[in-house]
Amino acid sequence: MMSTTVTTDQFMQAIIDTLYMVGMSLFVGSLIGIPIGILLVVTRPGGVLENKILYAIINPIINIVRSLPFIILLVAIIPFTRLIVQTSIGTSAAIVPLIIYIAPYIGRLVENSLLEVNPGILEAAEAMGATPFQVIWYFLLPEAVGSLVLSLTTATIGLIGATAMAGTVGGGGVGDLAIVYGYQRFDTFVVIATVIVLIVFVQGIQSLGNTLARKIRRY
Amino acid sequence: MIELKDVHKTYTRKGISNDALKGINLKVEKGDIFGVIGYSGAGKSTLIRLVNYLERPTKGQVFVDGHDLGEYSVKDLRAAKKNIGMIFQHFNLLESKKVFDNVAIPLILLKKNKDEIRRRVLELLEFVGLGDKAGSYPSELSGGQKQRVGIARALASNPSILLCDEATSALDPQTTRSILQLLKKINAEYNITIMIITHEMSVIQEICNKVAVMEQGRIIEQGSVLEVFGHPQHPTTQNFVKTVIQNSITSSVQKSITKEPGSGIYKLEFVGETASEPIMYQLIRSYDVKVNILFANMTEIQETTLGKVIIQLQGETAEVNRALSFLENSGVGVEEVEKHDVNYSYN
Numbered sequence: 001m002m003s004t005t006v007t008t009d010q011f012m013q014a015i016i017d018t019l020y021m022v023g024m025s026l027f028v029g030s031l032i033g034i035p036i037g038i039l040l041v042v043t044r045p046g047g048v049l050e051n052k053i054l055y056a057i058i059n060p061i062i063n064i065v066r067s068l069p070f071i072i073l074l075v076a077i078i079p080f081t082r083l084i085v086q087t088s089i090g091t092s093a094a095i096v097p098l099i100i101y102i103a104p105y106i107g108r109l110v111e112n113s114l115l116e117v118n119p120g121i122l123e124a125a126e127a128m129g130a131t132p133f134q135v136i137w138y139f140l141l142p143e144a145v146g147s148l149v150l151s152l153t154t155a156t157i158g159l160i161g162a163t164a165m166a167g168t169v170g171g172g173g174v175g176d177l178a179i180v181y182g183y184q185r186f187d188t189f190v191v192i193a194t195v196i197v198l199i200v201f202v203q204g205i206q207s208l209g210n211t212l213a214r215k216i217r218r219y
Numbered sequence: 220m221i222e223l224k225d226v227h228k229t230y231t232r233k234g235i236s237n238d239a240l241k242g243i244n245l246k247v248e249k250g251d252i253f254g255v256i257g258y259s260g261a262g263k264s265t266l267i268r269l270v271n272y273l274e275r276p277t278k279g280q281v282f283v284d285g286h287d288l289g290e291y292s293v294k295d296l297r298a299a300k301k302n303i304g305m306i307f308q309h310f311n312l313l314e315s316k317k318v319f320d321n322v323a324i325p326l327i328l329l330k331k332n333k334d335e336i337r338r339r340v341l342e343l344l345e346f347v348g349l350g351d352k353a354g355s356y357p358s359e360l361s362g363g364q365k366q367r368v369g370i371a372r373a374l375a376s377n378p379s380i381l382l383c384d385e386a387t388s389a390l391d392p393q394t395t396r397s398i399l400q401l402l403k404k405i406n407a408e409y410n411i412t413i414m415i416i417t418h419e420m421s422v423i424q425e426i427c428n429k430v431a432v433m434e435q436g437r438i439i440e441q442g443s444v445l446e447v448f449g450h451p452q453h454p455t456t457q458n459f460v461k462t463v464i465q466n467s468i469t470s471s472v473q474k475s476i477t478k479e480p481g482s483g484i485y486k487l488e489f490v491g492e493t494a495s496e497p498i499m500y501q502l503i504r505s506y507d508v509k510v511n512i513l514f515a516n517m518t519e520i521q522e523t524t525l526g527k528v529i530i531q532l533q534g535e536t537a538e539v540n541r542a543l544s545f546l547e548n549s550g551v552g553v554e555e556v557e558k559h560d561v562n563y564s565y566n
Contacts, residue, residue: 120311127271128325128376129300138324142315216315 004189006181015197017091017172021163025098026156032103033155034148036062037110038136048122048132062104070101070162074169081169094163094171102159109151117143146217153209157202164198174198220412221247221270221380226279228265228436239265241436243279247414247429249379252406254423254444255416256459257433263416266433267382270414271303272296283380301329304373304411308385310365312357318344318368319353325375343371347401363394370401374409381405383415387422399425420459424448428521432456448520449490468514468529476513482533484513485543488552489526498549499528506542508534529556 040058043051068076074097081096082088117140125139141148164175174194182191228240239262247253257263268274269281272288281288283299291299312321319340326336344350347367357365366386373381383402387395403426406413415422423430423444431441432455439453448464451457461467468476476484489498494517503510511531518525532539546553 118311118314120307120309121313123273124305124307124311126273127300127303127305127382128328129297130328131297134328138327139313143313145315 004181004187005185006177006187006190011174011177011193014172014174014177014194017176018160018163018174018201021091021094021098021166021171021173022156022159024095025102026152026159028095028099029102029106029155029159030152032099033106034110036103036107037114038140040107040111041114041140042132042136048126048135062107065100065104066108070097071165073097073101074165078169089170091166091172093169094166094173097169098159098162098166101162102155105158106152106155109155110148113144113147113151114140116147146213149213149216150209153206153213156205156209160198160201160205220249220251220284221245221253221414222282223266223269224280224282226266226269226276226281228262228269228274229277238436240269240276243436243438245431245438245441247412249412250406250410251429252402252413252415252427254427254430255414255433256418256420256423256430257416258418258455260435261433262436263433264384267384267414267416270380270382271300271305301325301376302378303380303382304376304378305382305384306366306369306373306386308388310357310362310369312365312368312372314357316356317353318349318355318357318360321357321368322371322375325372329376339375340371343374346374347371361394362390363398366390366394366398367401370398370405374405374411379411381411381413383413383417385417386415388417388419392421395419395422396425402426420463423459424463424518424520432459443521445490445520445523445525448518449488449525464518464525464527465516472513476531481536481539482509482531483539484529484531484556486552486554486556487526487528487530487546489524489528490550490552491523493550494524494526496549498546498551501549502542502545506534506545507538508532508542 036058040055040062041047042049043055043058045052045055065073074094077097077100078088081093084096085092087093121139121143122135125135130138163171163173164178166173166176170176174197178191178194181187182189182194223243223245226240226243227238230237230239243266245266255263255266265274269276270283272281275289283303286299288296288299313324316324322340322343323336326339331339341350341353344353347370349364349367349371352360352364352368357368360368369386381402386402387398390398399422402413402415405411406426413426415427417423427444429442430444430447431438432447432453433439434453434455440447440451440456447456448460451460499510499512502508509532511533512528513531514527514529516527518527532542534542543553
């Protein structure tokens with residue numbers, strides 16, 4: 001039997017921290033990312049609200065943020081984080097960079113999902129005299145819901161990976177536990193336990209996403 | 220109703236411009252079922268998309284109900300589109316919505332109240348023969364049923380024009396016929412003007428009263444379907460007509476034709492009344508000529524019978540001439556042809 005210095009309470013707290021970070025940053029990240037994705041689709045050349053300038057601004061910004069490795073982004077925006085949550089350490093401080101990391105990613109995923117929608121349906125919408133808002137609301141989004149669910153599943157799993165790095169700013173969570181106790185104190189049990197927890201998380205979320213998407217896309 | 224005046228459409232991509240339409244003039248009257256036929260790439264898809272301004276003309280004007288669509292504001296154009304229904308080759312239904320909701324969409328866009336939407340949608344589904352499918356998803360329907368949903372959706376906002384973009388091209392011949400019958404019923408019962416583009420001459424034959432033939436961005440021939448079917452002028456038109464009206468002598472018959480002295484080959488055309496009179500019988504009884512029928516075909520277009528017969532007449536020149544004038548006086552179109560062009564000339 002392997003010995004460990006980590007208590008069950010610590011372990012439970014780590015799981016709760018991870019869920020909290022993933023949940024919060026997914027929620028706020030979606031609030032920012034989904035509109036970005038929609039904006040990318042409708043303003044692109046040939047879109048229902050074609051706007052070359054707006055598209056030329058958003059598109060590269062997303063690429064820039066997306067090209068930063070999370071660990072660098074985390075450190076680079078510490079001043080900004082402090083401005084927003086008044087602190088640069090702890091779970092709340094980890095959420096700010098997580099949101100900035102995940103929102104553009106969600107934006108891209110949403111963009112891809114929306115671009116998959118059959119252009120014929122948009123043509124039909126236009127033939128009916130739908131306004132751009134109506135095209136988005138009654139045609140584009142309903143047709144993409146199944147695909148959007150899968151996109152958000154992918155984003156969630158990406159977030160779980162990123163939260164493991166949040167330990168660098170004392171963010172807590174199972175990843176942090178694995179580094180601080182498992183890696184730095186050679187506590188193999190913690191490493192194995194956290195890996196199992198992460199696998200269960202990822203598997204569970206993917207299965208949930210797949211099931212949900214299949215239910216929605218019952219056609 | 221619909222009028223296109225000198226319409227040009229040029230697509231420019233990466234500096235290379237491509238003229239899809241080169242000066243189209245066309246007029247569709249109220250109540251018409253107007254067919255536009257052409258091979259792929261002829262520009263017919265672009266043409267039909269100009270009528271509801273899914274495409275804007277590079278030059279020229281499109282009038283619907285006397286209004287130039289180009290003069291409308293964005294908002295007025297949207298309102299004008301509600302008066303023009305459209306159905307598509309691949310139906311373009313929302314896969315995520317039930318049949319009921321698909322048909323309801325134009326009414327939701329018009330912000331009608333729930334009761335009114337419900338009443339109208341069920342009435343439309345009944346009309347297109349899908350009264351029992353309101354709760355189905357499009358993926359559970361056959362191609363013909365999907366197109367019926369498309370038609371119900373197009374009619375929801377009570378349009379006065381229905382545009383059909385290759386609406387039957389993805390369907391089998393039997394389903395095509397049933398959809399065409401439905402379109403005919405819509406035209407007759409609701410007095411909706413229909414414009415239909417297709418590459419199938421049988422579609423034109425079955426329901427259109429007028430037709431325009433397109434090639435390389437131009438209309439090469441247009442008129443009543445009877446006129447165009449009876450006397451196709453352009454080789455492309457003749458090719459299209461050939462697909463539905465067999466009008467050439469079989470090769471074995473052609474080989475057996477012997478050019479006897481005093482004999483000639485004639486193409487006869489019977490239209491309407493003349494097709495049902497016993498003219499051949501009278502010809503043989505009253506004139507001393509040998510009649511050899513080389514080819515005969517009867518087709519019905521727009522409830523009018525069109526008969527094409529090729530005969531060989533043999534006899535004294537004077538008697539043959541008298542026989543020919545008898546035919547002409549009876550209202551039969553007569554034209555002498557040479558043996559070698561019996562196969563290729565139509566007129």
